[in-house]
Amino acid sequence: MNLGYFNYPQPANEPVQHYAPGSPERAALKKALSDARQTTLDIPMVIGGEFVKTAKKVSIHPPHEIGHTLGHYYEGGEQEINAAIDAALQAKESWENMSWEDRAGIFLKTADLIATKYRYQFNAATMLGQSKNAYQAEIDSACELIDFLRYNVHFLSEIYRQQPVSSPGVHNRTEWRALEGFVLALTPFNFTAIAGNLPTSAAMCGNTVVWKVSNTQVYSASWIMKILMEAGLPAGVINLVFVPGSTLGKVVFSHPDFAGIHFTGSSGVFNEIWKTIGANMQVYKTYPRIVGETGGKDFVMVHKSADVAVTATALARGAFEFQGQKCSAASRAYLPSNIAEDIKAKLLEMVQSFKMGGVEDFGNFINAVIDEKSFDKIAAYIDSASNDEKVKIIAGGKYDKSKGYFIEPTIIETSDPEYVTMCEEIFGPVLTIYVYDADKFEETLKLVNGTSPYALTGSIIARDRDAIALATSKLRHAAGNFYINDKPTGAVVGQQPFGGARASGTNDKAGSMINLYRWLSARTIKETFDPPVDYGYPFLASDEA
Numbered sequence: 001m002n003l004g005y006f007n008y009p010q011p012a013n014e015p016v017q018h019y020a021p022g023s024p025e026r027a028a029l030k031k032a033l034s035d036a037r038q039t040t041l042d043i044p045m046v047i048g049g050e051f052v053k054t055a056k057k058v059s060i061h062p063p064h065e066i067g068h069t070l071g072h073y074y075e076g077g078e079q080e081i082n083a084a085i086d087a088a089l090q091a092k093e094s095w096e097n098m099s100w101e102d103r104a105g106i107f108l109k110t111a112d113l114i115a116t117k118y119r120y121q122f123n124a125a126t127m128l129g130q131s132k133n134a135y136q137a138e139i140d141s142a143c144e145l146i147d148f149l150r151y152n153v154h155f156l157s158e159i160y161r162q163q164p165v166s167s168p169g170v171h172n173r174t175e176w177r178a179l180e181g182f183v184l185a186l187t188p189f190n191f192t193a194i195a196g197n198l199p200t201s202a203a204m205c206g207n208t209v210v211w212k213v214s215n216t217q218v219y220s221a222s223w224i225m226k227i228l229m230e231a232g233l234p235a236g237v238i239n240l241v242f243v244p245g246s247t248l249g250k251v252v253f254s255h256p257d258f259a260g261i262h263f264t265g266s267s268g269v270f271n272e273i274w275k276t277i278g279a280n281m282q283v284y285k286t287y288p289r290i291v292g293e294t295g296g297k298d299f300v301m302v303h304k305s306a307d308v309a310v311t312a313t314a315l316a317r318g319a320f321e322f323q324g325q326k327c328s329a330a331s332r333a334y335l336p337s338n339i340a341e342d343i344k345a346k347l348l349e350m351v352q353s354f355k356m357g358g359v360e361d362f363g364n365f366i367n368a369v370i371d372e373k374s375f376d377k378i379a380a381y382i383d384s385a386s387n388d389e390k391v392k393i394i395a396g397g398k399y400d401k402s403k404g405y406f407i408e409p410t411i412i413e414t415s416d417p418e419y420v421t422m423c424e425e426i427f428g429p430v431l432t433i434y435v436y437d438a439d440k441f442e443e444t445l446k447l448v449n450g451t452s453p454y455a456l457t458g459s460i461i462a463r464d465r466d467a468i469a470l471a472t473s474k475l476r477h478a479a480g481n482f483y484i485n486d487k488p489t490g491a492v493v494g495q496q497p498f499g500g501a502r503a504s505g506t507n508d509k510a511g512s513m514i515n516l517y518r519w520l521s522a523r524t525i526k527e528t529f530d531p532p533v534d535y536g537y538p539f540l541a542s543d544e545a
């Protein structure tokens with residue numbers, strides 16, 4: 001029943017709290033961290049609103065303190081995935097028929113609960129589970145997730161208002177239906193906000209969802225689920241499962257009701273998923289929507305007119321915040337020969353001042369990388385650079401996994417612009433620098449454009465306006481998010497819709513209308529008020545008559 005068109009205020013970005021010494025938010029966060037350390041969470045899957053445990057219990061440890069146990073989760077298999085699909089299909093009819101204001105109310109309430117009652121516990125979970133410092137956790141699990149929820153409610157309200165014109169005697173309308181079937185949300189470890197956004201954006205549109213999180217993000221994901229349930233999310237709308245990726249793929253991608261996947265993760269995994277879906281097309285009732293935001297090899301291109309301090313800061317923060325584990329992290333830099341030495345000196349000064357350690361000491365800028373697999377992969381890149389004559393490690397280069405997965409922020413300098421660490425995604429605290437002849441700016445732009453298969457983010461740093469314009473034009477397809485005089489990372493919902501093309505994904509811009517359209521299937525309805533009762537056209541009448 002429609003008794004009014006309800007408006008939602010234009011959202012504003014959630015203000016970032018700073019956790020400065022002596023601030024009340026710092027004390028609240030410290031308490032939440034201490035409480036979390038003293039509790040061992042028992043984390044079941046949530047299927048059809050029920051808490052589901054299995055015989056396989058897996059322990060969770062902070063990446064920076066592997067000797068401490070935060071809790072346990074229960075790993076499921078095919079049975080649990082099938083149960084999650086059944087629960088999603090069962091919940092579908094009543095969920096898609098629920099009025100928009102009731103659906104919207106659940107997600108707006110979730111945002112408010114995160115902003116208020118659960119802010120510090122939720123940030124503490126992200127800090128401990130994913131080894132993020134207080135500021136990085138605040139902009140992720142608090143601000144960005146709150147923004148995703150509030151902005152998506154606003155964007156979807158705008159979409160629902162988009163209606164076709166009607167000629168006299170006719171009323172045309174568009175119903176923005178949910179997809180037919182269920183949606184799979186497959187989420188990465190590195191952003192709690194992304195883990196929350198992928199299932200909720202599809203669910204908001206009236207879809208029901210099977211949500212599989214990364215094993216290394218289960219701890220904070222359990223908070224998302226708890227808060228959604230407290231906000232009134234009906235049973236079966238989002239079903240949270242902890243299962244191995246390959247088992248999930250086998251069940252989900254061969255199900256006739258599979259209607260779409262909302263994925264964020266590595267390009268390799270996404271490519272495999274795409275192939276499997278392609279090979280199974282005959283099984284599905286509908287063409288599945290495939291949305292994937294994937295890897296990056298994000299560049300910082302510096303012009304000879306650049307400001308040295310601006311460049312060094314963009315590199316220090318862009319490459320090493322959250323240990324470089326952002327798809328948008330600066331990982332290759334092109335420095336012009338006239339100021340390269342000054343930039344390196346300033347950058348080294350900054351990097352040498354970073355403190356590295358656990359998240360509970362708020363003086364630490366650098367924490368641990370997510371797990372042993374990641375640690376070993378990053379360490380192998382560093383080892384190979386140490387043994388290569390073409391390159392020099394000018395900062396960091398050491399690592400240690402005895403207590404936690406710590407890798408020093410590392411800067412490699414190479415004279416080969418195609419050196420492996422200039423091309424491949426490492427996903428860790430490693431930046432590679434290439435110094436180019438300052439008079440070969442345009443040729444170097446070509447190099448930047450062609451060096452890596454990815455096209456996620458990138459920056460131009462320059463004071464010269466012509467250089468900025470040239471880079472913006474020549475690098476048009478090299479990045480889906482392009483920055484001028486800034487680091488290539490830190491996109492804000494509503495301000496810089498995020499996503500890249502080429503090997504970086506389908507560029508469906510998380511946290512924007514573009515993304516929400518992918519979870520909707522429009523039905524156009526034409527109603528004719530005075531339908532014709534004769535087939536004839538006026539021109540059929542004979543002139544002689």
Ligand SMILES: NC(=O)c1ccc[n+]([C@@H]2O[C@H](COP(=O)([O-])OP(=O)(O)OC[C@H]3O[C@@H](n4cnc5c(N)ncnc54)[C@H](O)[C@@H]3O)[C@@H](O)[C@H]2O)c1
Nearest residue numbers: 187188189213214245246249265266269293294295296327
């Ligand atoms: N473009 C973006 O917006 C964006 C944002 C964040 C992270 N990322 C990318 O994500 C990657 C890091 O995250 P990650 O390590 O969690 O990625 P990942 O690809 O290893 O995992 C992503 C998700 O897929 C699951 N998975 C892994 N193998 C699977 C399989 N064979 N079948 C089904 N599911 C499978 C994982 O368990 C996880 O839930 C980086 O490449 C990074 O660039 C991209």
Ligand SMILES: N[C@@H](CCC=O)C(=O)O
Nearest residue numbers: 326327328489490491498
């Ligand atoms: N939205 C994030 C990128 C997420 C990738 O990991 C940023 O721009 O910092």
